[in-house]
Amino acid sequence: MGTEGLFQTILDSLGVGNTKGAAPAKDATDSTGATGGGVTPGTTEATETIPGGGPQLVGMVGDLIKQHGGLVGLMGLFRQKGLGEIFSSWVGLGENHPVSAEQIQQVLGDERVGAIAQRFGMDPALASSLLSKYLPILIDKLTPTGKIQPDQKL
Numbered sequence: 370m371g372t373e374g375l376f377q378t379i380l381d382s383l384g385v386g387n388t389k390g391a392a393p394a395k396d397a398t399d400s401t402g403a404t405g406g407g408v409t410p411g412t413t414e415a416t417e418t419i420p421g422g423g424p425q426l427v428g429m430v431g432d433l434i435k436q437h438g439g440l441v442g443l444m445g446l447f448r449q450k451g452l453g454e455i456f457s458s459w460v461g462l463g464e465n466h467p468v469s470a471e472q473i474q475q476v477l478g479d480e481r482v483g484a485i486a487q488r489f490g491m492d493p494a495l496a497s498s499l500l501s502k503y504l505p506i507l508i509d510k511l512t513p514t515g516k517i518q519p520d521q522k523l
């Protein structure tokens with residue numbers, strides 16, 4: 370199975386990969402009428418928020434991993450920026466530690482986040498937010514044994 374097929378399978382299992390026949394997500398509003406901007410795993414909100422939905426998430430995360438030479442390279446980048454423990458939690462068998470959009474921005478840098486956002490036709494803040502929500506889940510699903518396999522094909 371290729372990268373896109375693997376990521377698509379993971380997104381489908383999270384409920385964000387395939388929205389055919391799904392009702393459009395409704396924007397949540399608070400008492401002030403402000404629209405919520407978060408993306409909740411297991412809903413179609415992510416696919417309604419970005420053009421292309423699940424395939425956009427697949428492409429965004431897949432490209433990010435490929436650009437850094439796979440999971441080992443991406444883990445190295447997180448370690449260089451002092452966030453290796455967070456990344457390691459996604460790989461390990463325990464609970465995934467959260468990562469904020471600001472931390473994603475810190476690790477990847479403004480230029481890289483901006484390029485990702487531009488490629489997928491979204492605001493950089495949205496790109497960072499989506500990566501902060503879905504990168505931990507996808508890394509976790511890609512490493513079911515709690516280890517990065519050296520010969521793992523993405």
